[in-house]
Amino acid sequence: MEIKTVSIIGLGALGILFGHHLAKRMPQGDLRIIADQERIRKYEKDSVYCNGERCEFSYIEPEEAGEPADLVVFAVKYNGLKDAVQAVKNQVGEHTIILSALNGITSETIIGQTYGMDRILYCIAQGMDAVKVDNRLTYDHMGMLVFGEREPGVISERVKRVAHFLESKAVPFEAVTDMNKRIWGKFMLNVGVNQTVAVYESNYGEIQKMGAARDTMISAMKEVMVLSEKEGISLIETDLEYWLNVLDHLSPEGKPSMRQDLEAKRFSEVELFSGAVLELGKKHHVSTPVNEELYRRIKELEGRY
Incomplete structure (x- = not known):
């Protein structure tokens, strides 16, 4: 049909x-x-x-x-x-x-x-x-x-x-x-990219170069990798490299939706990202300190509206 x-x-x-x-x-x-x-x-x-x-x-x-x-x-x-x-x-x-x-x-x-x-x-x-x-x-x-x-x-x-x-x-x-792995890979990317750019009040260019923002992003993504193994998906380093390559080809002046939301003083999808990571961390007794800090910072920014 x-x-x-x-x-x-x-x-x-x-x-x-x-x-x-x-x-x-x-x-x-x-x-x-x-x-x-x-x-x-x-x-x-x-x-x-x-x-x-x-x-x-x-x-x-x-x-x-x-x-x-x-x-x-x-x-x-x-x-x-x-x-x-x-x-x-x-x-x-x-x-x-x-x-x-x-x-x-x-x-x-x-x-x-x-x-x-x-x-x-x-x-x-x-x-x-x-x-x-x-x-x-x-x-x-x-x-x-x-x-x-x-x-x-x-x-x-x-x-x-x-x-x-x-x-x-x-x-x-x-x-x-392999859609389960693709969905989790995109989730990993969003957790790292959207939240980091929002907290650093920047754009894709800031996380495409070496520095504190990119380090934060990758650390947040690696916490998702650990949780993915607990959920039976098992993202590995080659998956991380694939999504970093997707990121590195975006326009440096572009911004993810969470950054655009916070700029416009709209409430973001933080519960979908670090919120979900924190819940999965509790479920599997896995520490997620980077996402805990990103969650706190984003909630702090939204609290100023």
Whole structure:
């Protein structure tokens, strides 16, 4: 069954980036942006821009009935996931495939509690250096979507359907057979990069060079490596090197989402990162001092709002 219609919920950096790319390559109406009435009014009044181009999006409200989408993409922040799960109910049908591009290691399970794990492919977005200020997004590197089944070693028909669609729309992607390790690897990267750049009030350039910030980042990532072994994932040094290489190819002027959140005085996803590390540390009786300090510092910054 060919994928023809796509619904995206969330117009943060990822939603705008991939939404704008698809909107230029799909018939109008086949790509739907799901948003409530208030947000739609704001988007239509102020417009949304990607690298200086006005995004031509078709918006629909959650209550609007119609044919379910072939593919639903979650691109919200974690604190908006619960509402987003309910907002896409009219977009999910018997043959709908769901991708979650959220950070962290739990969103697929949360979505699956409502729609069933049989509709979900595990997914991460990596390699983008997008910066969003108000209604304008800029990026140098688009990055890619990496996805696959939860079970290792399998390239299913669903994976092939999504791969065929993305290839036809020139969306960079990788279909893989080790998604558990990829998700944990991206989690390790986020724990190190997002939190370090936020605490050092800097950008990717600060952690791409040798120094205290890069040392902090790598130490935080190594704490995740220890926990991954306890969870049966077992990230190793070559995984660390892979993700550091991804980081080192980003625009030095770019900033991760947590840094952008703190600059805008928004509450961050710290509970997804060091918050989750601290909980796993308690579970496995593993010391996580670097993440404890990052958690404390980020909470301190948020406490000044």
